[in-house]
Amino acid sequence: MHIGALEARRWAGLVFASGPDRGIGLRVGFTDADGRHRDLDDWHWMVSRVGPHAPDGSYARMEFDLSVEPSQSSRPAASTLILEWSRRNDTVALRATAMVPGRLMVIGDAPWGWRDRWQEETAADGLWCASVGGLEIAAAFSPETRPCRPPQPGRGEPARCLAVEPGDTSRLAAVAAWGAGSPATRAAGLLGDVDTWIDNARADWDRRRPRSPDDCEDLVESITDNLMWTVLLQPETGRLYTPAGRRWIFPQPRAAPDTDTPRPDARAGPPEPDDWTIFGWDTFFNALLLATVSGELAWSTLLAGLDTRYPNGNVPNWRSRRCGTPDRSQPPVGSFAALRLYRIHPDRDALATAYPGLLAWCDWWVADKDGRPRREGLTPGLLSWGSDTVLVPPPEQVPEWELGASGHQRAAWESGQDDLPLWDDVEWDRKRQVLAMSAVDLCSYRALDLACLSRIARILGDGRTARRLDAMYHRLTETMNRTLWDEAAGLYLDELPCGRSQRVAASHFLPLTAGIPSRRRARRMAGVLRDPARFWGDWVLPTISRDDPAFADQQYWRGSIWPPMNYLVLQGLRRYGFDDLASDLAWKGARMFLADRRRTGFCRENFDARTGRGCGQRFQSWGPLFALGALELTPAPRPRPPRPRRPDPR
Template structure:
């Protein structure tokens, strides 16, 4: 249950409010509320447009947000001096009314079991099992009380005003402290967990006594996560912050996962939910932000959507379970990318049987017309989830719920599918087959790998033959009877699976960058511009969606369209960075013609929005499909990436006049060559990489190595740490030292 380390025990786990800091093993939290006399309203600061989320270390060592209530703006900061102790501060940034009449409330207590009691001398004890908790306050509150729920003080003020009498509850679980901003515009507090009352008090008092320079040092250490300097440098920090703020505790199922958004949990799904593909995207983003533990938690949580029929269910939640359908098959690919970065073979071994069974399920249940090219659908005799056995359920499985691509499709009950073969489904399933074959090889299962590879190769040929629209020169969804429908960015998904010939790939690229089709201010519209629905600007009807850009980008990279991939990553990062820097928003989708994210149909802090900044990070460093890492800059621009966690070690990459790689603080590679280096390995006695062809003679060096043997393009050369390379030819370098 809650497979996390002690470094994460204190964190923003609660879905009720991002302003709450919770000690997860005891479900004890400190939360912030506020009462405004001018409005007569109290808020416990649930996530809303009035809250802006800023820095958030993955382990909760430093977090910062601002929250507005009726014109008053508060800043809340948390610092963790150690895994057991939190220092907090509420600061007034703007007054919407006289501070005497604006009353913040700090509440500390247990969401589950736990005991809060007041002794005859007035001291308060807070305990659960062997845990003891203490609170230290810099300034005396105007009042305090013990309550049986955290909203008691707020309700009393809404009923009777801010002088309302407060009484201790007979069986309290919370302790509330009431302030006003006239007397305490800054509220400093600390909370400590220990195994004894004296130790808890001492820990809280010590944290409260920390000077600002000590707090600044904690903040600096917390900032030693993935960082990027250069154009769109905010992208790296955004990966960390979006993942950290959306990572929550699912108490119903005893697990930690990165939710889609804080908005939906209680309002739509009853306190917990897991939408399959989103949480897998979050695993990828968390891994690249350096938080491998959360990435692992997300993958494991996603595998818990496995159901007896064999598929991974589309949605599991308190209110509804959609087990009759799945979601686009990205499962094996995400696990493969996680493995390439981490070399965590134990996780691969754990999840591979579930992934393999889910892969086979598609071929068994989604070939409605029996021609070997698949459709989305909804299975019979599988639960009672909303919309089961309807066209809407099949569109939910596609994860493009109201896309115009499906307007003309119909659900065929006897087949259990739409009457439309889907480019995204088939392409991603081919990519899935490739990914699972690679994972099987990593596990030493050569027979399964060969079988998957052979099946996938035959499947690709069927896709290429059936879903290529020669008249328009691209792939598209195809009706069983009536031909092709309007293209969307999924028309480019065959690239990521390696399906088209080089000639067909070039024709696809022309469509991507055609300003009358897909190359808009915020590319790529979810339906091409020749379809009038592109102007609807309603959810999947015309807006730009991060997953569509992400897989198109990966496809361009696979086919060697490096400059074109850079153009897409650059414009996607530009759209993202503007909203992030101006609004501190990471939108679910964006208006394709304006790049504006704000919309009734776009959540403002949505997990898969982080795929856009991830593309910009991957534009400079990525795992190599053939092993190792690739890095470099196609554009030649200067950039520095720090604190990238890889299986080779903590990596720092500098690009400019020369490329430099540091691992764990030691410079291991430098070169004046430009472009994309690939296949980079640096191990205890062996190093390798491939240098792209250069227009002029170039050099590479391995400053930390004393080579005894060196090969360039398979030929031995005199061993040296610095090598000169001739112009005009790529060089594969191998060193033994």
């Protein structure tokens, strides 16, 4: 049984998933003194603090500010609703503590439209029961609650409410039990022990959770808390995965797959979110972040990302249960993540499971397409971003913002740097369906992929494939050094039909990460990075040079600081022994991220390179890469010896 806040809108609630497409849910709502009800999507805008979350579900905590309006402009500060829950074997206790007047509500529902429903056995006594795939489950509620009208009558969702009077702090408690014996009897019998149970669970997780080394602020905590609260469920498989963020679940398509017939549930107004959405390179970085707290969840996330691939090997830009991007991919960092994950949590079976998908994706980039490698750049052997036009889904299958997107825009999306100013200067090659360039960043990703995948092949005993990958790596690096290096600039530069582009981005330091330059050239590149007129400063690393005309935009990839680019460039600096520069880059990023987190409670998507202020999505999964980069430069986190679990308070 998977249990947790495993559906994207369920910041304040639980999913009980007994198997593929089988389960049931509980969620918390609140109606304030003016009659305004808060539920589901509202909670995203009201989170004041993302609390701890144990991978085994033994303790989790989330805090909300009930005084703010749920909108993009909200700035939660106070914690006036605290939600905690704790799992012990076949029981779960939930406690919601409210500190402002209104009505606290718990609602029994069916996530993702699952068919199982709660039934009120004894409304007066507060007992619900359900059969979930043949498994009996019961929920009991504190006697202070009363049955009440649910926020959406007619959907078969029972609800119980607790009045919160002015000046009071009120607690709603619930216990769910399933499995052997009488779940209803066990749930009701444990209600009186909920406070002791949850308080002990909190203290126990605080003792045994991974901790940052001394004098290293809260690096580990900022990673584990944010990532654990981003782990969700793919309902049709029962697999756990990690999206780009809880707001990054794309809408269901307007028509069923492989048809232009409108979906039967399509109505006027905003479409319902699809069941899940996985982004290509985000998911592999998420796996590395999760490795700080759970190898099992890290491998699950990485494999879920690889399983989005299409039959031709493409791991797409994004994919949901009902739609995706078969025309384009994203930066191939999967082998890099898998190799690093294997070194941290060596699971040979998981690595062997990942290997065929990684190899198929590696081959996809250069597979034959009309007599040429799919993503071949201007110079044979180099690469460029693109989009296979014939594979673009029909309009009924794409989100509204992708309707009518040009090939140039789709290729920019493939790069992961959606609106990078460097793409402004590049033409779209309609015939070859690529940007008319040889891209330093894609060539570097490709080289890194080949090198890491070769090492994985050797670990798994596939020497023949390793030698093939090594040969491809050496040919690519030779071509890059011959064609893209610019001695005057001290960098590798993009190749355009008119010659080398003089615009430079943070991604032009990625050749360091892939081991492409000589030591002399690496020193030249480090000198450009240190130049405060170009890239260095109090807030680093901007996506484009500070002297670029587009730097002032500070919009998305137009000058902002992004976690994955900082993290990858940091790996390159460490590879070439620029330890002081690497340490400076790592800690500047980490302190910027942690200061914003302390100030706002958020886990930001990107940062303003002039002020260090957080921008973009407020809860983005890869935000803690800033912290991970610094953590990797510190001694290992203090080990926490395993402790026996406390007995159930029966």
